[in-house]
Amino acid sequence: MNIDIKGIVVICGNYGSGKTETAVNLAAARKKDGVDVKIADLDLVNPYFRTREVRVSLEKMGIDVVLPNKKYMHADLPILAPAVAGMIQKPSELTILDAGGDDAGVTVLAALYDHLSRKKVHMLQVINPFRPFTENVKGCIRIKEEIERSSKMKITGLVGNANLIDETIPDHIYKGYDFLKDVSKETGLKIEFITIVSHLIPQLEMDRFTCPVLKINRKLNPPWKRV
Amino acid sequence: MAKVLMKGNEAIGEAAIRAGCKNYFAYPITPQSEVAEYLAKRMPEVDGVFLQGESEVAVGYMIFGAAGAGERVMTTSSSPGISLMSEAISYIAAAQCPAVFVNIMRGGPGLGGILPSQGDYFQATKGGGHGDYRLLVLAPDGVQEAVEMTMKAFTLAEKYRGPVMILGDGLIGQMMEPVEFPDDLKTEPTNKDDWATSGMSTRKSNKRNLVRSLFLDPKELNDNNLALKAKYEQMKKEEVLYEGYNTDTDYSILIVSYGTMSRVCKTSIDMMKQEGIEVGLLRPKTLFPFPEKEIFKASTKESCKSVISIEMSMGQMVEDVERCVKGQRKVDFYGECGGDIPAPETIINIIKGLL
Incomplete structure (x- = not known):
């Protein structure tokens, strides 16, 4: 099943759940489908591995990337580019806001509340059950509530991002999917899509998934894998 | 136990818990603040304590106090913060108390930057603080090794009754890797009688100890430095890893x-x-x-x-x-x-x- 998501999409979730990898792969996949894509890095809490590190490759694909001023690229300061409010007011076909982790990471959304409250927004919670604090349904719901309180917004859908990076095997994907169905049942939230690293796809029985699948080509790699 | 995906900083925090460390004092600084965030959540679950000091100077002496009392204790910081703690590290070395210091290095000198660096090699291995002391320094190359070394650091600190440092660059703290935790550290230090000022119930004797780093008598000071020197020579024989x-x-x-x-x-x-x-x-x-x-x-x-x-x-x-x-x-x-x-x-x- 293909992903057909459009409009304003906020990617949030607990710290280290894979928000940025999901956001940049979603941007790339939708751009390939011919959709006009804008992406903003709202991660004000994480010092490394942010959307800004893959700016060049996204821009080469024709994706509009909104970042803080270049001279503050490596600052651990809470800078919100004024252009973000502009992109919410005049969104492109798909506008992705990559938020920071946990409740602290989405505080920035409350600052954009005036702009966001006038629009229909997909607020997606990314879940990797192999991460601490979201290994059970209760933990996922707690993070959901904390994010909603801090952002003043409601989560509208779930994204499954079950992985152990290089050590991911098909079993992790199946287990992660079943887990996500439990979270969905408990919260009443729709599974928007799940992610699977592209090289695993031939090894999987894809008809087990009744939701769309986002293929992941890892873009945020440590320096020894950047060859 | 199954593998989990963790940031180096979180994994160091969890490793401390599994090593039986119930005392964590710290002051936030990029790129290691996640250790404090993680342990702020986890310490209450194991009846442990996380206390944020008013500065790294204060944290250094909180560590000294807890170590002197015979408790397993750790702090984490990054380069400028370790500079501020260096006085306390020297005192702890002189007083021969076990403690674990983690330095997730950022660029320097001064405030430098927040990106990875190995600029604190001299500080870690040649002193940092004043006087004739050495730190036992462990340098992990990834998240799994950071876990193993953090747990090992507590046993080494107790074996040698002194400060042990985990030295990782910012990426070690920030990157995510699958990690498996070894069994919890079950051992208790057997040499508490030599230094601990409390915890009589867990000790063999009721020997009273004084935690101090002031030795005004020249012979006493020389003897203390010779005792330290003997430990560093033993480390050279027994602890080299490569x-x-x-x-x-x-x-x-x-x-x-x-x-x-x-x-x-x-x-x-x-x-x-x-x-x-x-x-x-x-x-x-x-x-x-x-x-x-x-x-x-x-x-x-x-x-x-x-x-x-x-x-x-x-x-x-x-x-x-x-x-x-x-x-x-x-x-x-x-x-x-x-x-x-x-x-x-x-x-x-x-x-x-x-x-």
Whole structure:
């Protein structure tokens, strides 16, 4: 099943759940489908591995990337580019806001509340059950509530991002999917899509998934894998 | 236990819990603040304490107090914060109390930057604080090793009754890798009678101890320094850790590199191997004690023409490498320290320039 998501999409979730990898792969996949894509890095809490590190490759694909001023690229300061409010007011076909982790990471959304409250927004919670604090349904719901309180917004859908990076095997994907169905049942939230690293796809029985699948080509790699 | 995906900083926090550490004091600083965030959540679950000090100076003395009381205790910080703690580290070394310090290094000097660096090699291995003391320094190259070394640091601190440091660059704290935790550390220090000022119920005797670093009598001060010296000599005999990579080949160049930088070197070595160029790597896992004999042996292998120390600094470990090679081979250096980690291609070009 293909992903057909459009409009304003906020990617949030607990710290280290894979928000940025999901956001940049979603941007790339939708751009390939011919959709006009804008992406903003709202991660004000994480010092490394942010959307800004893959700016060049996204821009080469024709994706509009909104970042803080270049001279503050490596600052651990809470800078919100004024252009973000502009992109919410005049969104492109798909506008992705990559938020920071946990409740602290989405505080920035409350600052954009005036702009966001006038629009229909997909607020997606990314879940990797192999991460601490979201290994059970209760933990996922707690993070959901904390994010909603801090952002003043409601989560509208779930994204499954079950992985152990290089050590991911098909079993992790199946287990992660079943887990996500439990979270969905408990919260009443729709599974928007799940992610699977592209090289695993031939090894999987894809008809087990009744939701769309986002293929992941890892873009945020440590320096020894950047060859 | 199944593997979980963790950031280095979180994994260090969890490793401390599994090592039975119930006392964590810290002050936030990028790029290691996640340790405090993680332990703020986890410590209450194990009836432990996380207390944020008003500064790193205060934290250093909280550590001293808890260590003197016979408690397992840890702090984590990054470069400028460790500078502020260095006075307390010197006091703790003099008073011979066990404590674990983690330095997730950022660029310096001064406030420097928030990106990865190995600029605190001298600070960690040659002093930092004043006086005749050494830190036992463990340098992980990834998240799994950070876990194992953090747990080991507590037993080493207790064995030698002194401060032990985990030295990782910012990437070690920030990157995510799958990790498996070893069994919880079940052992309790058996030498508490020698130093602890409390916890009589867990001790063999009711010996009263005084935690102090002031020795006004010259003989007493000299004796205390001799006791410290004896421990450092024992560390050199018993605690050296290192890894050889591609060292079973007839390599023509030997790289000495540690931490994140060594992983880039490994990728470069693999790539050069495909071109038929053999390069060896010796990775110190303990920076003090330093693998002196091992570096001498690896550098004097007949096929080895020269040695290069590759660091994310302006040239610090290279001085120890030169000392170990004893003039038997030419020792070169390559380093970057702005925060951009050199790419495998950069290392390959440097090595090819030496051939």
